[in-house]
Amino acid sequence: MSMNPAAAPSSAHEAVHAHPGAGTYVVIGVILTVITAIEVAVYYIPAMHPVLAPVLLSLSLLKFVLVVMFYMHLKFDSRLFSTVFVAPLILAVSVVIGLFIIFKVLPHYQAVSALVR
Amino acid sequence: MATAEAEIQAGYHPHGRTGLWDWITTVDHKKIGLLYGATSIIFLLLGGLEALTIRTQLIRPDNHFITAEAYNQFFTMHGLTMVFLMGMPIAVALFNYIVPLQIGARDVAFPRLNALSYWIFLCGGLFLYSSFVIGAAPNGGWFGYANLSERPFSPGPNMDFYSLGLQILGIASIMGGVNFVTTIIQLRAPGMRLMRMPLFTWMAFVTSFLLITALPVLAVALFFLTFDRFWGTNFYMPAAGGDPILWQHLFWMFGHPEVYILILPAFGIVSEVIPTFSRKPLFGYAVMVYSGSLIGLIGWGVWAHHMFATGLGPIADAFFTISTMIIAIPTGVKIFNWLATMWGGQLKFTTAMLFSVGMIAAFTLGGISGVMHATSPHDLQQTDTYFVVAHFHYVLVGGTIMGVFSGSYYWFPKITGKLMNETLGKWHFWLWFVGMNLTFFPMHFVGLLGMPRRTYTYSAELNVGALNALETVGSYIMGVAAILYIWNLVRSYRKGEPAGHNPWNASSLEWATTSPPPEYNFGRVPTVRNREPLWLEGKEQVIADAQAAPGYIHMPPPSYWPILTAIGIATTFALFMTHVWWAPLIGLAATALCVMNFAFESTT
Amino acid sequence: MDHAATLPAAGHAETATGLNTFKVGFWVFLGSETLFFGSLISTYLVYKHQSISGPYPDQVLNIPLTSVSTFVLLMSSLAMVLALAGVQRGNRRQGLFWLFMVAVLGSTFLGFQAYEFTEFYHKGLTLQTNLFGSTFFVLTGFHGAHVTVGVIWLLTLWVQGLRGELPPERSLTVEIAGLYWHFVDIVWIAIFTLIYLLQ
Numbered sequence: 001m002s003m004n005p006a007a008a009p010s011s012a013h014e015a016v017h018a019h020p021g022a023g024t025y026v027v028i029g030v031i032l033t034v035i036t037a038i039e040v041a042v043y044y045i046p047a048m049h050p051v052l053a054p055v056l057l058s059l060s061l062l063k064f065v066l067v068v069m070f071y072m073h074l075k076f077d078s079r080l081f082s083t084v085f086v087a088p089l090i091l092a093v094s095v096v097i098g099l100f101i102i103f104k105v106l107p108h109y110q111a112v113s114a115l116v117r
Numbered sequence: 118m119a120t121a122e123a124e125i126q127a128g129y130h131p132h133g134r135t136g137l138w139d140w141i142t143t144v145d146h147k148k149i150g151l152l153y154g155a156t157s158i159i160f161l162l163l164g165g166l167e168a169l170t171i172r173t174q175l176i177r178p179d180n181h182f183i184t185a186e187a188y189n190q191f192f193t194m195h196g197l198t199m200v201f202l203m204g205m206p207i208a209v210a211l212f213n214y215i216v217p218l219q220i221g222a223r224d225v226a227f228p229r230l231n232a233l234s235y236w237i238f239l240c241g242g243l244f245l246y247s248s249f250v251i252g253a254a255p256n257g258g259w260f261g262y263a264n265l266s267e268r269p270f271s272p273g274p275n276m277d278f279y280s281l282g283l284q285i286l287g288i289a290s291i292m293g294g295v296n297f298v299t300t301i302i303q304l305r306a307p308g309m310r311l312m313r314m315p316l317f318t319w320m321a322f323v324t325s326f327l328l329i330t331a332l333p334v335l336a337v338a339l340f341f342l343t344f345d346r347f348w349g350t351n352f353y354m355p356a357a358g359g360d361p362i363l364w365q366h367l368f369w370m371f372g373h374p375e376v377y378i379l380i381l382p383a384f385g386i387v388s389e390v391i392p393t394f395s396r397k398p399l400f401g402y403a404v405m406v407y408s409g410s411l412i413g414l415i416g417w418g419v420w421a422h423h424m425f426a427t428g429l430g431p432i433a434d435a436f437f438t439i440s441t442m443i444i445a446i447p448t449g450v451k452i453f454n455w456l457a458t459m460w461g462g463q464l465k466f467t468t469a470m471l472f473s474v475g476m477i478a479a480f481t482l483g484g485i486s487g488v489m490h491a492t493s494p495h496d497l498q499q500t501d502t503y504f505v506v507a508h509f510h511y512v513l514v515g516g517t518i519m520g521v522f523s524g525s526y527y528w529f530p531k532i533t534g535k536l537m538n539e540t541l542g543k544w545h546f547w548l549w550f551v552g553m554n555l556t557f558f559p560m561h562f563v564g565l566l567g568m569p570r571r572t573y574t575y576s577a578e579l580n581v582g583a584l585n586a587l588e589t590v591g592s593y594i595m596g597v598a599a600i601l602y603i604w605n606l607v608r609s610y611r612k613g614e615p616a617g618h619n620p621w622n623a624s625s626l627e628w629a630t631t632s633p634p635p636e637y638n639f640g641r642v643p644t645v646r647n648r649e650p651l652w653l654e655g656k657e658q659v660i661a662d663a664q665a666a667p668g669y670i671h672m673p674p675p676s677y678w679p680i681l682t683a684i685g686i687a688t689t690f691a692l693f694m695t696h697v698w699w700a701p702l703i704g705l706a707a708t709a710l711c712v713m714n715f716a717f718e719s720t721t
Numbered sequence: 722m723d724h725a726a727t728l729p730a731a732g733h734a735e736t737a738t739g740l741n742t743f744k745v746g747f748w749v750f751l752g753s754e755t756l757f758f759g760s761l762i763s764t765y766l767v768y769k770h771q772s773i774s775g776p777y778p779d780q781v782l783n784i785p786l787t788s789v790s791t792f793v794l795l796m797s798s799l800a801m802v803l804a805l806a807g808v809q810r811g812n813r814r815q816g817l818f819w820l821f822m823v824a825v826l827g828s829t830f831l832g833f834q835a836y837e838f839t840e841f842y843h844k845g846l847t848l849q850t851n852l853f854g855s856t857f858f859v860l861t862g863f864h865g866a867h868v869t870v871g872v873i874w875l876l877t878l879w880v881q882g883l884r885g886e887l888p889p890e891r892s893l894t895v896e897i898a899g900l901y902w903h904f905v906d907i908v909w910i911a912i913f914t915l916i917y918l919l920q
């Protein structure tokens with residue numbers, strides 16, 4: 001769907017100096033690997049289980065941000081790309097959180113308030 | 118086309134295809150706009166016939182004009198047609214034709230993708246309507262509530278057409294949304310800043326954003342339904358722990374933004390027509406842009422107001438009541454700004470203007486009844502009654518359709534180079550306006566008296582027979598008005614008065630170029646220096662540029678891969694109907710082949 | 722957002738923003754995709770612990786195996802940016818090698834997924850068994866389908882490169898394929914945490 005050769009001409013040279021080099025890419029790759037290793041380690045350490053959700057969510061958020069900023073170049077590219085991607089992304093995250101609250105949080109809350117009454 | 122000679126002399130080479138083949142392979146945004154427009158007017162007539170059948174069945178109590186099963190199919194197809202096959206595509210038709218002209222572009226960002234969207238839409242519409250041929254049209258309402266839509270409760274192919282047909286149509290809408298967001302970001306003429314764009318283009322932008330965000334949610338909801346119906350999963354089946362309410366959440370998360378997908382284009386049209394025929398710039402331009410964008414944004418956070426009756430509990434009820442009421446604020450701002458634009462203006466009540474003013478009146482009524490059932494306790498009394506039917510018909514018939522009528526009278530001269538007949542137009546307006554109010558106003562009372570929706574007949578003891586008869590008479594008057602409209606379109610196209618490039622003395626860029634515009638739209642792309650380029654300083658230069666003899670202009674060549682790819686995609690989904698698990702894979706392989714050719718096709 | 726209003730300075734980019742139209746369109750498309758996967762992930766979370774019969778996630782999910790496949794997909798993203806760097810700098814050998822590596826690593830990920838699915842099948846978990854099966858297979862299945870499309874896309878580019886049709890001027894096609902690939906990767910980052918680690 002998207003190998004349209006005519007679309008390619010512009011911005012090739014600007015991309016070259018806008019984007020980081022192979023060294024940065026490898027460093028980010030190493031960091032991503034280390035974070036993944038930490039995630040799996042956290043999963044296997046029983047002491048971490050009370051804080052499993054916040055720790056894992058923060059770590060994966062960090063990975064997400066690193067890939068988007070460096071590998072997808074949003075840190076270096078025009079902010080317009082960030083805008084058109086992040087605006088729907090915020091909606092998508094809101095959908096996940098909204099449905100989670102409606103199905104998983106509110107029923108408990110309402111059960112408790114019914115008991116109190 | 119008068120400029121054809123000049124084009125050839127100056128080095129512009131038209132692609133030289135004519136007739137049917139030209140329409141099939143075209144990638145020109147104006148021709149695709151006309152294809153969208155013609156198709157959606159046909160679907161408007163089909164959906165209208167379905168509506169008249171429904172009204173005829175309801176003309177008196179205990180009537181048996183059609184059976185209950187046929188009634189179910191008719192009201193479902195009426196809703197699906199008016200939303201997916203008329204309301205959305207007719208807006209897209211105007212986006213296609215007008216937006217590139219308004220921003221000073223030669224075409225949309227992805228012309229072949231644009232053609233692909235149209236052909237997928239057409240295939241989806243034909244697939245949906247093919248269900249009538251085997252007498253098994255969708256019969257579960259346009260919202261197809263689970264678990265009634267599931268195989269055990271709806272064993273026939275009816276709801277298969279629903280789940281697969283909407284999936285096809287959704288693909289077209291997402292592609293269209295991506296295309297228009299990109300077009301408006303990328304292809305604006307020099308000087309056409311975001312805050313100089315005409316309101317119609319702004320509303321097209323917000324609508325496209327809603328298309329790309331809301332339609333994927335519907336796609337997922339439909340995939341679950343398709344998996345349930347064809348492969349025995351249990352997404353919406355309580356017996357296996359599934360929750361039919363999840364369908365409602367996903368559907369309305371799409372469905373409420375969909376409401377704004379249908380109404381924002383009409384808001385955009387009215388915001389063009391009112392200033393033109395008041396001879397005043399739009400009052401509070403920036404606020405109009407912000408309120409339109411805010412409506413789109415908040416429209417994402419109100420979906421469960423369709424679900425108060427499911428028992429969401431006090432917290433969710435309160436949240437969705439409040440968020441829904443908040444939307445009334447930017448909407449009210451728009452209404453007051455339109456009125457303020459007219460205030461002290463030199464009003465000229467052409468048919469386009471009449472429809473815009475009528476739209477404001479009717480939409481306001483629909484908006485107010487909307488605020489009424491935003492209140493959850495109130496809603497429990499009204500839900501599933503004709504009160505709700507009255508509400509959304511005021512919004513969609515009074516708002517969307519009257520807005521689109523206004524736009525078609527307004528832009529017809531640009532598209533054809535000829536004026537529409539104003540006498541016929543005024544008959545059309547008054548018949549439509551009276552018919553609409555006769556049809557839908559009594560529904561408020563009928564609903565409050567307790568008449569339920571989606572029930573094929575009613576008892577004489579309910580005492581709503583007279584009001585129902587009145588509604589049916591009103592619907593027939595609307596039918597007459599619709600025929601007058603079609604007649605006016607045909608007649609004016611054949612022998613309307615020549616329009617000239619700017620018959621209304623309007624302010625925006627599409628009126629700078631000739632009517633109809635040449636394939637490349639503008640001889641030289643004009644530079645925009647203000648919000649009303651044809652009213653303010655520099656207008657002579659803008660018109661001179663727009664109508665200049667073209668230099669070398671490369672327009673994308675026609676292609677038959679869009680229609681073939683669309684057929685491939687539609688076939689893939691249609692082959693599910695065989696219940697042979699590998700059959701859709703054949704369609705998928707064909708689609709992949711088409712996509713490859715599409716991707717590697719030269720566009721020079 | 723008003724920076725979009727500034728006019729292009731460079732002559733070669735005839736767009737209102739000076740940015741490449743294809744790239745803008747592709748980012749818009751990726752924005753749309755977030756809602757597709759967002760809805761799928763929501764459904765998985767909503768139906769968590771709702772299955773009325775087994776097998777349940779803790780009985781089938783194989784964390785060591787999936788950790789390895791997650792690592793493979795992460796490394797494919799690294800390979801992707803190295804391929805892009807190669808093509809951009811006109812280093813044909815580097816570009817071709819890493820493009821091929823992305824396709825290989827992507828296929829390896831798909832191999833892991835195929836193995837995982839069959840293993841689940843033998844443990845009695847199918848698409849129809851329970852809500853966990855339905856939501857899990859549909860979510861990871863759609864992700865896998867995206868990976869498959871990506872592998873085909875990258876192999877197509879690789880063949881083009883072999884034919885010498887990927888000069889630096891055309892690096893943008895590789896960049897956009899890369900955007901798609903990284904997007905598929907970040908979806909997996911979310912899936913790995915939400916579905917596998919947070920049971």
Ligand SMILES: [Cu+2]
Nearest residue numbers: 373376420423
């Ligand atoms: Cu709503």
